[in-house]
Amino acid sequence: MAQALREALMQSSSAQSAEYVIGAAFCCYTSILDPRVKTNVLVGCKGENEVTCLKAKFCLIPKEKHMGVSLALKPDEIWRNRGGMIASLALYCVELQLNMPTTLIHCSNSACCLRSAAAFPLADPVAKPVCAVCCVRFLPAPMGILAPPMSGKPLFPFATLVMQR
Secondary structure, X not given: OHHHHHHHHHHOOOOOOOEEEXXXXXXXXXXXXXXXXXXXXXXXXXEEEEEOOEEEEEEEOOOOOOOOEEEEEOOHHHHHOOOOEEXXXXXXXXXXXXXXXXXXXXXXXXXXXXXXXXXXXXXXXXXXXXXXXXXXXXXXXXXXXXXXXOOOOOOXXXXXXXXXX
């Protein structure tokens, strides 16, 4: 089986952008992008996270536009209850915001050739439940080894794996 995995990885086209899920639990996943494709390798890290009322953005990538340095306060948003920003603090590569809550969790992060995402209630980037352990995806169907996180055919579907004696 290990030999078959090795051969399939070597035969897969290095020109296509391949992403394989490492682990996932219902509303979040972590995946690895094929490092043979140079556009998949991110030098640095970048992400955007929102958990109830706190929103954070960060970007440590060379030649990427920075977020500046600023402080903004809008306490009147609380009284208006429009779901807007209450306070914001930006420090060059990090930005924090205090908002009126609109979602429970919404995250999307990338570093090197790793990517992680989470959303609850389910929405983009995790639009449907996902389950995976040790590079084996169980949900969504079809099940298999080395599969994309949300949809797509696994490199090794379980239906094609036959135990040899």
